[in-house]
């Protein structure tokens with residue numbers, strides 16, 4: 001059974017920890033000790049105060065659900081320790097130099113970097129952009145101002161531009177833009193809106209290309225303790241882990 005280490009023990013990790021589908025969590029680490037200890041009570045897995053101690057454990061795959069900064073700080077070491085990694089804070093890979101370096105480390109070590117679909121649908125077939133022309137790729141994300149930690153009584157456009165610039169400004173809110181970019185192999189135009197009238201995290205994706213066009217709108221329920229994070233992101237990781245060893249792979 002695959003041995004999973006959780007790097008980051010916040011909202012997403014708690015949903016994973018409480019899942020009953022048989023995920024084998026063997027080690028926990030969080031910058032905030034109490035959070036790792038809380039998940040230790042739920043899972044029975046030990047919580048490690050230091051990352052170095054955590055990564056020495058007998059783990060097959062580390063699930064990162066911490067922060068963009070955690071990926072920058074630890075992803076290379078995780079791969080070099082002989083473990084695969086699931087990266088939810090995929091915004092860390094917006095920087096091409098870092099991304100290429102990490103991929104070359106994974107290749108050298110014979111390990112895999114897995115990017116879950118996270119808070120959106122449609123990432124699977126968008127990979128056709130790697131072999132076929134895409135002429136438009138726009139992500140319009142709308143969240144309640146509370147999620148974005150701002151105060152406004154009306155709908156307001158906070159950002160319009162490139163994904164790498166947006167994730168630099170909103171590292172906890174727009175990882176999906178970078179996931180879209182990596183899947184499709186194309187730059188994504190990003191709009192980030194704050195709207196007090198919405199209570200769910202909404203992502204609209206507009207794509208046009210040689211294949212035709214599609215429009216996708218998803219209205220995500222937030223995680224219980226963190227309105228910025230969609231519950232779907234945690235479900236996406238649980239599903240990824242459950243499918244790792246299956247003989248049939250569904251979706252592009």
Ligand SMILES: NC(=O)C1=CN([C@@H]2O[C@H](COP(=O)(O)OP(=O)(O)OC[C@H]3O[C@@H](n4cnc5c(N)ncnc54)[C@H](OP(=O)(O)O)[C@@H]3O)[C@@H](O)[C@H]2O)C=CC1
Pocket residue numbers: 007008009010011012013029030031032035065066067068069070071073088089090117118119120171172173175176179223226228229230233
């Ligand atoms: N790709 C996608 O579609 C999605 C990506 N995300 C991303 O997933 C991540 C997890 O989300 P969520 O569970 O809601 O976040 P939370 O803030 O609830 O939990 C993250 C935990 O990780 C800790 N942490 C942060 N950096 C480090 C580090 N370097 N080493 C150890 N622990 C660390 C945090 O501590 P502290 O509070 O002190 O920082 C916090 O306890 C976020 O980066 C979020 O932006 C979320 C949803 C969708």
Ligand SMILES: O=C([O-])CC(=O)C(=O)O
Pocket residue numbers: 119171172173174175176177201202220228229230231233
């Ligand atoms: O959870 C969401 O809706 C999306 C999100 O925070 C992110 O992409 O970082």
